[in-house]
Amino acid sequence: MNILEIFTTIVQIDSESGNEEKISVFIQNFLAQRNIEFSQEKEFQIIAKIPAKNKNISEIKKLMFCAHMDTVSPGKNIEIIIDKNGKITSSGNTILGADNKASLANMLLLIDKISKNEIENHHQLEFVFTTKEEIDEPAVYKLNIESLQSELGFIFDKANEENINTVVSVASSISDFTVELKGKGAHASTPERAINALEMLISFVSELKLGNCYPNSTLNIGVINGGEATNTVPSVIHLAGDFRSESPEYMKKIEEDLRRAQMKVLSAKKFKDANIDINIIIYCKGYTHNVNSPAFKNLEKIYSQLGYDGIKVLKTQSGSDASCFMNHRLNVIETFCLNDGCFEVHTVKEWTTIENLEKLQEIMQKIVKYW
Structure with missing residues (x-):
């Protein structure tokens, strides 16, 4: 199983906002087949938990990855086209759905690799799959967030940025x-x-x-x-x-x-x-990261170890599920919104590349093993 196989599979499962049941069932079956503990939340949302494998890890961290299952319209009957250079688009009649299925596919691939012991050491992990992120009442606020134990969260949902090593420092x-x-x-x-x-x-x-x-x-x-x-x-x-x-x-x-x-x-x-x-x-609600915090510096280190020139920070007026975790009244989880390697999202010209999908997997694996 590789990232392109998972990505093309879930992109072809229609999941416009408010109609996420099919993809939620697919993910639940995917988790069950790999004996991953999970709970079904309100609005077809899912929380999956994987305990740490701590060989050669001196201090166990509690980390969360989150992606939304829904897409904007038109997102039905998506036809995928991959050119000779690895650029992935739709036929032009619909969106591609890479927002946020590029991240979603990489989370599933990461879970698959862990279940097969292809990743020998990793921190304690929680995977959150949300719905209705693209509309006025995101379902993330209906999650049982108090059940999450994570200290840090990662959401790859910032599109249209040339540098894959981009992180949102200030959100409106x-x-x-x-x-x-x-x-x-x-x-x-x-x-x-x-x-x-x-x-x-x-x-x-x-x-x-x-x-x-x-x-x-x-x-x-x-x-x-x-x-x-x-x-x-x-x-x-x-x-x-x-x-x-x-x-x-x-x-x-x-x-x-x-x-x-x-x-x-x-x-x-x-x-x-x-x-x-x-x-x-x-x-x-908006949020501001302290770019001098230990977590921010560690994120910069992760990207540097992968060969990137540290991280590029930016301000955004776009919303994401990160705002909920950063502002929750009972369980605040410091959450980073990171570049997802997608472009022209929310349009029928939306695209990503096989290379960018693979880069996201590399970054996720680095985080779970070496944070």
């Missing part, structure tokens, strides 16, 4: 929001009888700074829905979006900006009988 907080602008409908021939929800929308958005609203902070409206017919004045319009920032202060300011825009619109005389409801949902 992300909040989603919905807005309902409710006016009063009327026939298009009698607009004076209406409270036009579209006019409310225009006024609301004009009070906001979209895009890069504050330093290292963004505000975006991604969904707009409304109207009933071409010959009616729209009575209700719904918006949905998100805002992100490294700074808790700016996260608070953006929320205040949304509330201020709400009050400004409703204070206008023509909208006095209208209503605006805003709902804000925390997607994930």
